[in-house]
Amino acid sequence: MSFPSTENLRFLSTIVSIIVISTVDHTSESFILGARIAFGAVQALTFLLSFYVYTKIKAREDGETIRVPNAASFMSKPDPNDYREMTVKEYDLEQITKFIQQTAMSTLIISFFSFKLEIVPPLIFSTISAPITVYTTPIIRAYLIGEEVERPFKEETNGLMKMFQQYMAPSDETTEGEIEKKEETEQIEDSKESDKEEENKKKKKNKQNKKKDE
Numbered sequence: 001m002s003f004p005s006t007e008n009l010r011f012l013s014t015i016v017s018i019i020v021i022s023t024v025d026h027t028s029e030s031f032i033l034g035a036r037i038a039f040g041a042v043q044a045l046t047f048l049l050s051f052y053v054y055t056k057i058k059a060r061e062d063g064e065t066i067r068v069p070n071a072a073s074f075m076s077k078p079d080p081n082d083y084r085e086m087t088v089k090e091y092d093l094e095q096i097t098k099f100i101q102q103t104a105m106s107t108l109i110i111s112f113f114s115f116k117l118e119i120v121p122p123l124i125f126s127t128i129s130a131p132i133t134v135y136t137t138p139i140i141r142a143y144l145i146g147e148e149v150e151r152p153f154k155e156e157t158n159g160l161m162k163m164f165q166q167y168m169a170p171s172d173e174t175t176e177g178e179i180e181k182k183e184e185t186e187q188i189e190d191s192k193e194s195d196k197e198e199e200n201k202k203k204k205k206n207k208q209n210k211k212k213d214e
Helices: 006-023 029-059 088-116 121-136 138-144 159-168 172-213
Strands: 065-069 083-087
Touching: 006 121, 029 088, 029 121, 029 138, 065 088, 083 088, 088 121, 088 138, 121 138
Parallel strands: none
Antiparallel strands: 065 083
């Protein structure tokens, strides 16, 4: 049985959120209270699962060592030679810690919008999308359902960041083409220099011969 892809699940959660926002009176106090309770329950469950995974990682033994690429800057492409070595346990701890921090930050921001500014739509979006996020996170799947996942995980690149990287940094094909072109130019220049030297030698030799004839 094949499961829907990450993109399809996220698209589905967005559609469901839009339908709920457009069909339900999200200004009523009873709906806002229910949405807040649902949001709190979903976030609490997410934190519980995250800390459960964290304890499972801490309990495992250090395994093989893997190479983890260092994060590229906003305006440059990732360098395959720029990496760090770490154990699978260290890498998994780093990933689950990052997930917990992102979840905490998201919870704080959504709570601010909901309780302070009384804006409800972000609350609905987050409540519906949170289970999808948990389901599609590799580190959660690896320890919660025992799925074999390849490490390091494939990092999702922000669309804007990807666009800047492609614009600012030339592709491998472009780089190779430029190198070949540069080499050809250097060869032509060397050939010209060599021809000039030969020509100068001939001129010098001709002058010497003329002097001898005189």
